[in-house]
Amino acid sequence: MNQQDLTTALNHLVDESTYNNYVxxxxxxxxxRSEARHMPLLRVAILRNFxxxxxxPVIKGEIALAGFYPEIYLGDxxxxxxxxxxxxxxLYKFQPDLVILAQWIDALCPVLTTRFLSLSPQQxxxxxxxxxxxxxxxxxxxxxxxxxxxxxxxxxxxxxxxxGILDAQSESYQTHTILRLNLELxxxxxxxxxxxxxxxxxxxxRIGSEQGLDERYWQIGRSPIGRNxxxxxxxxxxxxxxxxxxKARKCLVMDCDNILWGGIVGExxxxxxxxxxxxxxxxxxxxxxxxxxxxxxxxxxxLCSKNNESDVLEVLRSHPHxxxxxxxxxTWQINWDDKATNLIRIAQELNIGLDSLVFVDxxxxxxxxxxxxxxxxxxxxFSSEPSTFRDRLSAQAYxxxxxxxxxxxxxxxxxRDQVKRKLLYESVGSLEEYLAKLEMIAEIGLADSMTVxxxxxxxxxxxxxxxxxxxxxxxxxxxxxxxxDVDIFYVxxxxxxxxxxxxxxxxxxxxxxxxxxxxxxxxxxxIGRGVEEALMAHVLNxxxxxxxxxxxxxxxxxxxxxxxxxFYGHQxxxxxxxxxxxxxxxLSLEGRIFSGPSWIKIKLIEPEEQICKSTRVNSNRY
Amino acid sequence: xxxxxxxxxxxxxxxxxxxxxxxxxxxxxxTVEEWxxxxxxxxxxxxxEQFNITLNEEQTVQILSYPLIKVVLEEHGIAFS
Numbered sequence: 001m002n003q004q005d006l007t008t009a010l011n012h013l014v015d016e017s018t019y020n021n022y023v024x025x026x027x028x029x030x031x032x033r034s035e036a037r038h039m040p041l042l043r044v045a046i047l048r049n050f051x052x053x054x055x056x057p058v059i060k061g062e063i064a065l066a067g068f069y070p071e072i073y074l075g076d077x078x079x080x081x082x083x084x085x086x087x088x089x090x091l092y093k094f095q096p097d098l099v100i101l102a103q104w105i106d107a108l109c110p111v112l113t114t115r116f117l118s119l120s121p122q123q124x125x126x127x128x129x130x131x132x133x134x135x136x137x138x139x140x141x142x143x144x145x146x147x148x149x150x151x152x153x154x155x156x157x158x159x160x161x162x163x164g165i166l167d168a169q170s171e172s173y174q175t176h177t178i179l180r181l182n183l184e185l186x187x188x189x190x191x192x193x194x195x196x197x198x199x200x201x202x203x204x205x206r207i208g209s210e211q212g213l214d215e216r217y218w219q220i221g222r223s224p225i226g227r228n229x230x231x232x233x234x235x236x237x238x239x240x241x242x243x244x245x246x247k248a249r250k251c252l253v254m255d256c257d258n259i260l261w262g263g264i265v266g267e268x269x270x271x272x273x274x275x276x277x278x279x280x281x282x283x284x285x286x287x288x289x290x291x292x293x294x295x296x297x298x299x300x301x302x303l304c305s306k307n308n309e310s311d312v313l314e315v316l317r318s319h320p321h322x323x324x325x326x327x328x329x330x331t332w333q334i335n336w337d338d339k340a341t342n343l344i345r346i347a348q349e350l351n352i353g354l355d356s357l358v359f360v361d362x363x364x365x366x367x368x369x370x371x372x373x374x375x376x377x378x379x380x381x382f383s384s385e386p387s388t389f390r391d392r393l394s395a396q397a398y399x400x401x402x403x404x405x406x407x408x409x410x411x412x413x414x415x416r417d418q419v420k421r422k423l424l425y426e427s428v429g430s431l432e433e434y435l436a437k438l439e440m441i442a443e444i445g446l447a448d449s450m451t452v453x454x455x456x457x458x459x460x461x462x463x464x465x466x467x468x469x470x471x472x473x474x475x476x477x478x479x480x481x482x483x484x485d486v487d488i489f490y491v492x493x494x495x496x497x498x499x500x501x502x503x504x505x506x507x508x509x510x511x512x513x514x515x516x517x518x519x520x521x522x523x524x525x526x527i528g529r530g531v532e533e534a535l536m537a538h539v540l541n542x543x544x545x546x547x548x549x550x551x552x553x554x555x556x557x558x559x560x561x562x563x564x565x566x567f568y569g570h571q572x573x574x575x576x577x578x579x580x581x582x583x584x585x586x587l588s589l590e591g592r593i594f595s596g597p598s599w600i601k602i603k604l605i606e607p608e609e610q611i612c613k614s615t616r617v618n619s620n621r622y
Numbered sequence: 623x624x625x626x627x628x629x630x631x632x633x634x635x636x637x638x639x640x641x642x643x644x645x646x647x648x649x650x651x652x653t654v655e656e657w658x659x660x661x662x663x664x665x666x667x668x669x670x671e672q673f674n675i676t677l678n679e680e681q682t683v684q685i686l687s688y689p690l691i692k693v694v695l696e697e698h699g700i701a702f703s
Binding site: 018019020023024027030031051053054057216217219220221223227230 | 633636637639659660661662663664666667668670671672677679682683
């Protein structure tokens with residue numbers, strides 16, 4: 001077993017996600033442990049009250065697909081309480097990066113699922129209260145001992161209800177009782193930071209309990225989830241891994257002919273293509289609605305099509321049944337060049353990595369070409385059965401994240417504005433002249449409860465202009481914001497074309513006469529405008545005011561952040577030490593006042609609702 | 623029916639994470655160290671997927687050795703020499 005075997009096994013898994021392919025990957029990972037040093041480790045603790053072992057290979061495979069080496073701590077069968085309550089338990093010794101709490105309702109409270117009618121309404125309520133208390137006590141206990149994000153599941157509806165068809169007729173019967181339990185669970189967990197709910201209920205509904213549950217495994221081995229559902233359950237966790245690890249994709253690039261509409265516009269003409277309210281045109285409308293939905297979620301849309309640009313634009317502008325229009329797309333490459341070249345152009349124009357792209361095309365040739373030349377791009381081939389296109393796109397969950405901010409809703413417009421800025425740049429002589437013309441205003445402030453969600457999103461997602469690439473969770477960021485020895489700075493940028501929102505973050509940790517810049521990052525949208533210098537000047541001045549004499553800056557190399565290897569050098573820092581993967585820099589502050597570039601106007605913002613520094617810690621929170 | 627023999631050995635090797643060459647007619651719960659009760663469930667899953675069959679309850683608990691697996695698979699019409 002070697003690295004090649006692991007790569008091969010992972011490729012097979014991408015092609016076909018069968019249970020056996022997951023097992024092969026899991027075995028390869030186990031054999032490959034000692035040589036896997038280049039893969040970052042992800043330590044996942046799983047606590048459960050049912051037999052979850054058959055799902056482990058799928059979970060390992062999903063972690064590997066996200067680019068991490070899985071290290072699993074599996075709590076003993078039904079010993080959750082011991083693990084979470086005892087501070088020196090195996091769980092806490094393991095120091096998990098992520099905790100999965102998996103509880104099956106039939107094991108947690110069998111009477112609710114199998115002998116519902118033996119309970120009076122009061123007893124039903126007290127059973128529900130009992131479950132909620134147990135689960136939230138577990139989560140609070142975990143939160144006291146670890147900052148790791150926690151994934152906890154809600155509960156599926158029973159396959160067969162105790163009152164049969166009568167069950168749906170009253171809210172006090174079984175179905176609505178479990179729905180109420182799930183709703184209450186959400187409310188209880190909402191107040192605990194970094195807890196996400198894995199929606200077993202919807203997942204089981206999608207798979208179907210007749211398909212997904214296997215009574216044989218349950219009776220023989222307390223393993224309720226059947227073969228048909230194991231992969232689905234593991235993949236559902238995989239979506240959370242990707243979202244938490246910052247691996248969600250950002251941009252959907254669509255081909256046009258036979259994807260957005262049926263037929264070929266260059267041959268059939270605008271009148272001849274199929275898109276509308278009746279079959280087969282309705283299938284394309286259905287896919288377009290889903291693409292619009294992604295657009296509203298903040299996914300960047302682009303087109304990549306071999307066509308005459310004018311033909312496609314005419315369809316977008318004036319076809320009466322098109323739901324997608326020109327303004328929904330941030331950019332496009334409509335020409336006769338090969339698609340790999342065009343996809344590279346799209347990524348460059350939007351200033352995002354190729355691994356942020358999902359490409360959809362109907363042609364085997366184009367899909368193979370892109371897979372071969374640009375393996376970082378996720379490729380979906382839709383070559384027949386247009387009625388399945390929408391679900392096939394949704395099923396991949398490429399774009400799922402755990403945050404939805406105001407910036408997301410506006411993202412496509414912001415990227416379109418960026419393309420406009422490029423045009424303005426091309427019309428002006430020098431860069432400085434151009435930057436001055438943009439009339440930029442940078443608003444700089446300290447993190448408050450309004451800005452923490454966006455700050456955490458940037459920390460999770462930013463790859464290129466990121467000096468240390470430390471991925472903190474929202475909870476950890478709140479903890480920093482509350483600490484008296486840490487400052488979290490953000491910068492928002494606007495110019496005469498648009499408002500870009502919050503695009504930069506710096507975290508400084510103070511200790512005696514030293515201030516260390518723990519995190520310094522800038523959204524790729526804002527690179528190259530001097531805003532990083534404005535933010536740095538503010539960070540340095542703040543350190544000086546706090547009495548620091550020396551500022552320490554670090555660079556940790558990743559695959560993506562080469563562009564900032566000498567950032568601290570350009571800012572006047574002195575290189576103290578370096579090895580192949582990192583560089584340490586220092587700057588002496590004494591008697592110096594720092595300022596950013598002349599073309600950016602700075603506005604300092606007072607926090608609206610300052611997160612209380614340690615003097616007044618919210619007692620609910622810990 | 624060498625093909626099915628090979629497929630079966632591959633499934634066992636995969637599930638237990640052992641080398642395919644170590645599997646023979648003597649392989650069983652008693653001789654394969656990795657073959658514990660939890661791996662047994664994974665074995666059922668893997669066999670069902672690989673051979674596109676569904677074992678009944680009795681068969682699920684019966685398949686405790688390489689020859690017994692073959693007997694059960696033959697009941698599902700999968701031929702071994």
